[in-house]
Amino acid sequence: MRKGSIIQLAAIALVAAAICVAVALAIPWLPTPAGKEAQRIDFVFWFTTAIAIGVFAVVVAVITYSVWKFRAGPDDDSDGPPIHGHTTVEIVWTAIPAVLVTAISIVSAIVLAQNSNAGSNPVKVSVLARQFAWSFTYSNGKTLGYLEVPVNRKVELDITSDDVIHSFWVPQLGQKQDAVPGAHNKLVITPIKLGTFPVVCTELCGLGHSLMRSHIDIVKQSDFASFMKSGGTTTGPPGLAVFQKNGCASCHTLKDASATGTIGPDLDKLKQYATQAHRGSLAAFIKESIVNPGAYVQSGYQNIMPPTFGQQLSPNDLNDLVQYLAGQAK
């Protein structure tokens, strides 16, 4: 290889690398981290990106140079030089990638260990996923359709599912964990930024998969402390407890229960729906809609509510829930 060709090749590689760096920096590839884990993931991401850009630039440079310099003319029937290999070169390009991936592996393993460490006293929240809603239960017995956590404290989520596999993900926190029926998987998050972020289900879980969304509220530690104190057993009609325990709030809006879900019909409008539906008394309509949700689907909504609540709820709970919802309908 001539000295001139090495310089030209290096120049192309540098240009390619510069373009890649510009693309890497100009576009905000990752969400702004709202948690310590996401910050560490960002570090691994950019560490890997630096290496990837280097490799890519070299490959692109060789291809570009070859296309430019080694093009055969239309009438050129000659062959290239019969080079069969070069042991030193082959050892080098076996060794260098091996070193690079070892470096990435070590960094990744360290970050994984840090990101999985729940510390000595995390806030513990139980997460239950079911088609197609999330519910979050706290140590004081409170159950919400969304997740509320304090800033700057480690939180350990205990994630499980009732039916099929779901997956809990908050893009800004970087952490993700499948909710597997029959298993309790742990996930550690350490929020560092106040605000509200989406909770997304990332494992195909059925018809309502793309609507299986909730949110996480990251609040001040003092607010979280009062939230925990105010909790305990839910006061109010027994149906409200059933409503909250079963995650109805994830999909439905109901003022009395502070539920704001929009995936399913607005339960404050039940009376209006019942009139449109013509399916017997208000209570009968509500019961049918829980046990056999496909019987009547309110226009503007999809038939995605799991038909399994009839078996999941005890007859008493079902009655309480129907009474409560009917009582709320105005």
Added chain:
Amino acid sequence: MTTSAHTAEIEHAHVEAQPPRGWHRLTAPGWLRVLWTTPLGFGVGVGLSVLIRWAAHWHPLFRGQVITTVELTTTPLGFLVGLGGFDYWAHYASGKATRPEDHSGHGARSWRDYFRVNTDHKVIGIQYVVTTIIFFMVGGLMAMLFRAELARPGDQFFNPQTFNVLVSEHAALMIFLFIIPAFAGLGNFVIPLMLGAADMAFPRLNALSFWLLPIAGTMIVGGMITPGGGPSAGWTAYAPLSVHQPLGQVFFNMGVQWAGASSIMTALNFLVTIITMRAPGMTFWRMPLLVWANFTTSLLVVIATPFIAGSQFFVMFDRVLHTNFFEFQNGGYVLGYQHIFWFYSHPAVYIMMLPGFGIISEVIAVMSRKPVFGYRLMALSLMAILVLGFSVWAHHMFVAGMAGWLRVPMMVTSMVIAVPTGIKIFSWLATMWEGRIRFTTPMLFSLGFLSMFVIGGLSGIYLASVPIDIHASDTYFIVAHIHYVLFGGSVFTIFAGIYYWFPKMTGRMYSERLGKLHFWLTFIGFNLTFFPMHYIGLQGMPRRVANYAPRFADINLFISIASFGLGASTLVFLYNMIRSWRYGEAAAPNPWRALTLEWQVSSPPPIFNFDEIPQVVGNPYEYGVPGAKHAIFGAPLPEPVGAD
């Protein structure tokens, strides 16, 4: 048996090869017999199911799901019997006289010969390639449909059920009915020629493996129109979701079995052919790299494919027999499905990649007029990928909640695969270095493959790193990665292979102008479609969703428009293929001036490939070496060793 009797029998066979007349047409192998054996197979299935339920006092006697499952086995068998897939073996098994030298089912004299059980590997290769391209079109069309849905957030054209079906069908068709069998088809045509053999080792098995493919495809596509809706649990069909899907899922379960059986039979055939049917002088270290690639791929197929068969059988048993493999309430192990599934489906990534590596090695060496750089290391790196490929499956399960200690070892093995893959990439670059490169269409697709596959490989490094994978898994970043690997990788190599061997397969040249147009449209459309997916995935868009956050609206619209362009580019390919096959100018035996054996015979090759058995005397890529030869014809053959 005396020689004269033998000869008489061959003549007898020629007399019998006359087309049957009258009622005999209904009993002779062919489509008329299919017309009554297929319903017969259906009836046998229903009868079996009802009879057993009646004998065991199970009620109701007619259960749709049970009957469907049985009947998806017996109806295709009826079809295969009708077409004549088992005639020879049935003769043999029943003790009737067989005719070892009967070649009536060999070769194609008219287009009709492509629609029967044909034992000629060249016909089978073309049957494979054409069939898989049809499924490629169907699968691509499904992608266009759900990209139309994804052009805007919210609901546009399809309800969630239809959307999930389209996504699942797209992936299942592209993987099981296009990429894997397309390589089997190209290999079928080329490998016996490259080895200097007259055909595959088991031509009748070869014919049968092909005919399982339309069955599998019809089943998977047919699942879409079953009552209750088609298979909609994704191509990965994770349990327990797939256990509770409508009836269409059974069609998916069984379709995968048929496609898998086809794969395994072809792989066995390749292995035996490559091990036992090499021409004199063709040592393993003189085999073209395409043969090496198919050798390693076939090992992967025969070892790994039974695992996906197992995973689908277990899901089916959970549905039909009320077993509890994956039903957690009754002690089932939910993650067991994923472990079994990925123990096949990760090696399957290499099943979809290694034959492409082989094609690229052929094209780059020939078009650069240089020997493959580091030939032995190229072959050994294939073997390294084969071995490592079995130790990385759980990197698909980093967020699945499997045993925590498994994550780091699986990360390390996944990373290490970058080393043999890197060797291959760098060796191809070194092969081009100082070559005399001809930018023909296959070469353009090879260069496209090189650059795109590097991107796919590098994004694979991100996904091998556990912390990044935890963020990126099940998002559009994964969608981008698999398309850079399977489209930028596999599909580009399939195109390279089809253009490269088109003159040999059809005896005609394709239009170079249209080929280049096809390449550039595909290359640009591909990047515009899939590159932005990296971004939306990392930003927070999960895969397999019909609805998404409004902030991703513009970029999804862009992707959808680009994907329509990518889809349209395929029409250029189709037009070129169909037109050139009919009207293209006649191809010379060796238009690329290649050294490998398939180019040393006429285009298309003679019916039994070689009029004279070639004698292999050197390496297959000795371009630039004065007077070098890969094989000579007409030399006195050496005494066979150990032939007694």
